[in-house]
Amino acid sequence: MGITSEEIVRIAEQIKLELTENEIKEFAEHLQVMLQYTEKIRSAVTENVSPAAYLSSEKNVFQEDKPRPCLPREAALAHAPEVEDGMFRVPSVIE
Amino acid sequence: MLEQLTVAAALEKLANREISARELTEAVLTRIDDVDKSVRAYITVTGERALQAAEKIDEKRAKGENTGPLAGVPVALKDNICTGGVLTSCASKMLANFIPPYDATVALLLQEAGAILVGKTNLDEFAMGSSTESSAFFTSRNPWDLTRVPGGSSGGSAAAVAADETLFSLGTDTGGSIRQPAAFCGIVGLKPTYGRVSRFGVVALASSLDHVGPLTKDVRDCALIMNVIAGHDKNDSTSAELAAPDYTSFLGREIKGLRIGVPVEYFNADIEDGVKKAVRKAIDVFVSLGAEAEEISLPHTQYALPAFYILAAAEASSNLARYDGVQYGLHMAAANLDDFYKKNRSEGFGSEVKRRIIFGTYILSSGNYDHYYLKAMKVRTLVKEDFERAFAGYDLILTPAAPTTAFKAGSVEDRLQMYFNDSCTVAANLAGLPAISLPCGFADGLPVGLQLIGKPFAEGTVLQAAYAYEQNSGLPKSKPAVKEAGGALHE
Numbered sequence: 001m002g003i004t005s006e007e008i009v010r011i012a013e014q015i016k017l018e019l020t021e022n023e024i025k026e027f028a029e030h031l032q033v034m035l036q037y038t039e040k041i042r043s044a045v046t047e048n049v050s051p052a053a054y055l056s057s058e059k060n061v062f063q064e065d066k067p068r069p070c071l072p073r074e075a076a077l078a079h080a081p082e083v084e085d086g087m088f089r090v091p092s093v094i095e
Numbered sequence: 096m097l098e099q100l101t102v103a104a105a106l107e108k109l110a111n112r113e114i115s116a117r118e119l120t121e122a123v124l125t126r127i128d129d130v131d132k133s134v135r136a137y138i139t140v141t142g143e144r145a146l147q148a149a150e151k152i153d154e155k156r157a158k159g160e161n162t163g164p165l166a167g168v169p170v171a172l173k174d175n176i177c178t179g180g181v182l183t184s185c186a187s188k189m190l191a192n193f194i195p196p197y198d199a200t201v202a203l204l205l206q207e208a209g210a211i212l213v214g215k216t217n218l219d220e221f222a223m224g225s226s227t228e229s230s231a232f233f234t235s236r237n238p239w240d241l242t243r244v245p246g247g248s249s250g251g252s253a254a255a256v257a258a259d260e261t262l263f264s265l266g267t268d269t270g271g272s273i274r275q276p277a278a279f280c281g282i283v284g285l286k287p288t289y290g291r292v293s294r295f296g297v298v299a300l301a302s303s304l305d306h307v308g309p310l311t312k313d314v315r316d317c318a319l320i321m322n323v324i325a326g327h328d329k330n331d332s333t334s335a336e337l338a339a340p341d342y343t344s345f346l347g348r349e350i351k352g353l354r355i356g357v358p359v360e361y362f363n364a365d366i367e368d369g370v371k372k373a374v375r376k377a378i379d380v381f382v383s384l385g386a387e388a389e390e391i392s393l394p395h396t397q398y399a400l401p402a403f404y405i406l407a408a409a410e411a412s413s414n415l416a417r418y419d420g421v422q423y424g425l426h427m428a429a430a431n432l433d434d435f436y437k438k439n440r441s442e443g444f445g446s447e448v449k450r451r452i453i454f455g456t457y458i459l460s461s462g463n464y465d466h467y468y469l470k471a472m473k474v475r476t477l478v479k480e481d482f483e484r485a486f487a488g489y490d491l492i493l494t495p496a497a498p499t500t501a502f503k504a505g506s507v508e509d510r511l512q513m514y515f516n517d518s519c520t521v522a523a524n525l526a527g528l529p530a531i532s533l534p535c536g537f538a539d540g541l542p543v544g545l546q547l548i549g550k551p552f553a554e555g556t557v558l559q560a561a562y563a564y565e566q567n568s569g570l571p572k573s574k575p576a577v578k579e580a581g582g583a584l585h586e
Contacts, residue, residue: 009455015412016419017449024411026446027453028509034454035410036515037402037511038467041203044474051472051477054303054333054529055289061332079423090421 003032097122097261101318107165116149116167123169123434136255140214144327171261177296178427186230197584199296200328208323216251222300225516229447233574237514238575243501246276263311268426269304271520274532278496278544281534284310290335294330301410314562318342345559351385356489360396369538374495377535393481398474403521405471412455483559496532496544529554
């Protein structure tokens with residue numbers, strides 16, 4: 001099973017990365033190596049084994065639905081590239 | 096030479112008014128000035144701010160006010176731990192100008208305890224790496240040999256402690272990123288149990304595997320820092336609601352009768368002979384102190400590293416989706432939304448980050464999910480069960496902390512070979528267990544690290560055994576010379 005350049009480009013499109021020709025070639029090779037290496041786990045016997053998604057001993061952590069002090073608006077907007085009327089100004093989503 | 100003090104020794108001198116917080120902070124800042132152009136541990140040094148904070152501590156102490164358990168002790172934080180008002184870059188172009196509006200819980204706890212932030216340390220970009228070579232800014236150097244790496248990803252934090260550029264530091268550990276650099280730099284590094292130390296405000300790499308912990312000059316200091324940072328945090332829903340003990344109370348207790356399992360899988364051909372030799376010598380010390388050491392098997396060890404890389408990449412690809420340039424981070428104008436995202440992400444992320452999020456996205460795509468991700472989560476259960484079975488008969492598990500000693504910067508070009516650096520440490524992340532790396536001698540003049548893994552929330556036992564070893568190892572208390580070893584250093 002070989003990873004093609006097209007596959008890398010397709011993945012990159014999903015995660016919004018624009019890759020150079022060199023990167024596409026390099027990442028295709030790397031992905032191939034990683035898939036071959038991680039194939040190793042296929043030989044582990046996992047019938048009737050449940051997956052461990054997380055380790056926390058805490059289950060269903062709830063908080064009271066009460067207002068608490070939070071970040072002031074100015075602080076939250078301090079890094080915003082563009083601000084308008086105290087809000088993040090973002091690129092338009094709908095053409 | 097105040098910068099050479101341990102935290103415990105400094106606290107005693109501060110309490111006795113032999114030294115002031117300002118003097119101690121100045122000594123550390125001078126040391127940074129002297130050696131950091133060679134070691135390159137710091138991304139940011141907060142000199143002015145540190146001196147002001149130190150003066151405040153001195154004023155408080157002069158008035159007889161309560162100053163906190165770490166009052167006046169300089170600390171460095173890895174640059175993926177948010178510090179309000181101080182650059183937190185994750186060693187990435189994406190966050191090269193990011194000044195957080197709030198503090199991580201651990202940063203706040205240290206500040207409340209009176210610790211003085213002297214700077215933020217270098218790491219592999221977004222903590223992805225084992226050498227600091229994937230930092231977007233520069234590669235940190237190992238104080239024992241400046242042509243070698245300090246390990247990673249908390250390489251700056253480890254190098255800073257080893258070179259006396261701080262009294263202690265915090266790092267993060269997703270697959271060994273506290274313990275491997277601690278081993279490479281000849282210091283102590285503890286990855287606590289998952290949920291023991293809050294992750295709030297720590298930039299996420301792989302949330303189910305990320306841990307925060309101390310890097311210190313000795314085991315007592317490690318216990319002192321844990322006393323401040325361990326505990327429940329309502330801002331971290333994975334934080335354990337379990338009271339933390341006084342970790343220093345475990346130090347000095349006998350280890351007679353303590354049962355130590357030594358898994359055969361961690362002494363295979365992939366581990367350098369010099370490392371094996373030093374670790375085996377350490378086992379003899381434990382036995383001489385009355386501990387019982389026996390060979391055991393953790394049969395699923397061979398699957399831990401591949402499973403780890405699947406899970407870590409999958410979680411990273413999800414966590415790093417947030418960097419889009421809209422609210423913070425790198426921001427470059429573009430004609431439309433699609434180009435805007437692509438420009439910022441392509442420019443902001445370095446190669447290793449791109450590699451891992453491409454791998455993670457591939458794994459999580461429909462058709463591959465069961466084959467890789469689900470299977471890896473099941474393997475995680477098997478790894479965890481290996482430990483549970485072992486801990487039914489043993490109190491601790493002892494292994495090398497890293498398969499090699501520090502390697503030359505630029506010498507490991509093969510990615511897989513780089514990933515093998517984590518082979519001794521990832522299992523404790525998969526199982527969420529507390530694990531410490533502590534110095535156990537040298538191989539060819541470079542420090543070797545020993546790892547002790549404990550039962551969940553048994554940091555006390557880990558520290559107890561580590562301390563007993565440290566006090567009785569007979570190792571010389573040597574420090575690195577931090578000298579340029581012929582020729583200029585190049586990035």
